[in-house]
Amino acid sequence: MNTIKNVLIPVENGYDTLDVQIVDNAIAAISPGIDATKSAINGTNKLLLPGFINAHTHSSEMWQRGIMSGFPLELWLAELYDFAPLDIEKVYLSALGTAVETLLSGGTTVVDHLVLIPGKELETIATAVRAYKEVGIRAFVAPLIQDESLSAGIPSGESEQTHEPYFRSTQATLEIISEAVKQFHRPDEGIYIATAPTGIQLCSDALFTGCIELSEKYDLCRHSHLLETKAQEKLAQEKYGCSAVEHLKRIGYLSDRTSLAHCVHLTEADITILAETKSTVVHNPLSNLRLGSGIAPILKYRQAGVNVTFGCDGASSNDSQDLLEAIKIGSILHNVTDFDYQHWITPRQAIEMASLGGAKGLNMADELGSLTVGKKADLVMYDLTSLSLLPRTDPIGLLVLGRPTNVVDSVWVNGKQIVADGKVKTIDVDNLRQELFSHSQWQTTRKSQTVAQIEAHYRTVMGL
Numbered sequence: 001m002n003t004i005k006n007v008l009i010p011v012e013n014g015y016d017t018l019d020v021q022i023v024d025n026a027i028a029a030i031s032p033g034i035d036a037t038k039s040a041i042n043g044t045n046k047l048l049l050p051g052f053i054n055a056h057t058h059s060s061e062m063w064q065r066g067i068m069s070g071f072p073l074e075l076w077l078a079e080l081y082d083f084a085p086l087d088i089e090k091v092y093l094s095a096l097g098t099a100v101e102t103l104l105s106g107g108t109t110v111v112d113h114l115v116l117i118p119g120k121e122l123e124t125i126a127t128a129v130r131a132y133k134e135v136g137i138r139a140f141v142a143p144l145i146q147d148e149s150l151s152a153g154i155p156s157g158e159s160e161q162t163h164e165p166y167f168r169s170t171q172a173t174l175e176i177i178s179e180a181v182k183q184f185h186r187p188d189e190g191i192y193i194a195t196a197p198t199g200i201q202l203c204s205d206a207l208f209t210g211c212i213e214l215s216e217k218y219d220l221c222r223h224s225h226l227l228e229t230k231a232q233e234k235l236a237q238e239k240y241g242c243s244a245v246e247h248l249k250r251i252g253y254l255s256d257r258t259s260l261a262h263c264v265h266l267t268e269a270d271i272t273i274l275a276e277t278k279s280t281v282v283h284n285p286l287s288n289l290r291l292g293s294g295i296a297p298i299l300k301y302r303q304a305g306v307n308v309t310f311g312c313d314g315a316s317s318n319d320s321q322d323l324l325e326a327i328k329i330g331s332i333l334h335n336v337t338d339f340d341y342q343h344w345i346t347p348r349q350a351i352e353m354a355s356l357g358g359a360k361g362l363n364m365a366d367e368l369g370s371l372t373v374g375k376k377a378d379l380v381m382y383d384l385t386s387l388s389l390l391p392r393t394d395p396i397g398l399l400v401l402g403r404p405t406n407v408v409d410s411v412w413v414n415g416k417q418i419v420a421d422g423k424v425k426t427i428d429v430d431n432l433r434q435e436l437f438s439h440s441q442w443q444t445t446r447k448s449q450t451v452a453q454i455e456a457h458y459r460t461v462m463g464l
C-alpha cells in the first residue's frame, strides 16, 4: 500500500490538493486526510496524472535514430530495413531504452509494433517481453507482420510491376503470432500480445482475416498503420478499387479494439466509417513531419467523434521517444490546419487524449486512463518545482505547451512504483547507457542498395 499525500490533482475547474491511496494494483481512495503514517509519499508541490500511452512505436528503430536520410516513407523503409539490427541483444537494449524514455516522459504503457528478426521471430518477441517485464512498464507487444515484399508497397502506376514473393508464408506468419499469444500474452502481468498486420500496403486479405480470427479467439487488440502516405492512398485504389478504410471495414478489421497509426490521407466517408466502427486513430505528428507524410486531419476526427490518441512512432522517424513532445506538437500543429480556434486542442484535452484516449484504443477504458477509484494505479507524478515548470502558472498548460525536462518524479504501473526521485528503480539505467554506447559507433553517411533499386520507379509513379 502507498498513499500519496497532498498531491495536486486536476478537477473540473482547476486543481485540488488531495491524498491518493494505492492498494495492490488499484487506486483505492482519492480524498483529503487519508491516514497513512507508514506508507506516505510526499506529494507536496507535485502534480499527479494518469499515465499516458505511447500508442505506436517500433522499439528497435532506436538504433538508427538521427541517421536516416530525408526520404518519404516508401524509400525510408527501404533504407531502414537495409540497416535494421539483426542481433537479439540489440532488440533487448532498444526495448529497455524505449521503455525508459516513455516512462520519463509521462507514459506508463507502450505499444511496440515490433520489427521481427527473420528466422528469429519468437526469440525477438520473447526478448522484448523480457525487457518490458524487467522495467515494469505495461506493454502491448504487437509483432509487425506482412506477407508481401517491400516493393509491393509502391503503386504500379502505368507500369507492369512484378514483386518477389515474401520469404515466409501467410500461414507460417499466423502460426508465429498464435504461438506468441500462448507463450507471452499475460494481461494479469501487464504483457499483452496484439495482432499487428503492418498495413494494407504489404498485407493480403488472408493475413488480415487470420489476424481477425486470432483477435476474436484470444481477445487481442488489433494494430496497424493506415494511410500514412499519398502513395498508400493511390495503392489502395489500385489494389481494391476503393479506399483502404472501406476495404478494411468490408473485411471486418475495424472495431473498438482496433488502433490505426497515422491516418493522414482519409476522406470524409472514411472518417465516418472510423467513427461508426469505434476505431482509434493514433496521431504520430513528429513522424509525419519527419517523413513528409502530411498532417493528419485530427480536429476533423475529433469533431466526427473518432477517438484519437498519441504515439511517438519508432525513433528512426522521430528521432526521439519523448511522449510529452509528441503531445505538444500533436496538439498545436492543428492551430495551423484549422482556422476555427474553438476547435483547437487545449492542454487538458491533450492530456485526456494521451491517457483515456489511449486506454480506449486498447479496449481498456474501464481499467486505465483516468484518476478514478477502482481503476488500475498507472500513475505519473510530476515535480512542479523543476526549473522548466517554473514560475508557477497552470501546471497542465506548462506541462503540455512548455518544454518540460526531467520533470517526472515518480511512476507507478499496476500499483508498483517503478520510478522514484526521477530515477528508474527496476533496471540500472547507467548500465543501459554504457551498453547502448558500446553496441554502436559514430556514423555519418551510408548507402542503401534497396533505395537505389526502387527510387526511379517511385519518382515516376509519384510524378516527381
Ligand SMILES: [Zn+2]
Binding pocket: 056, 057, 058, 113, 225, 261, 313, 314
Ligand atoms: Zn509506425
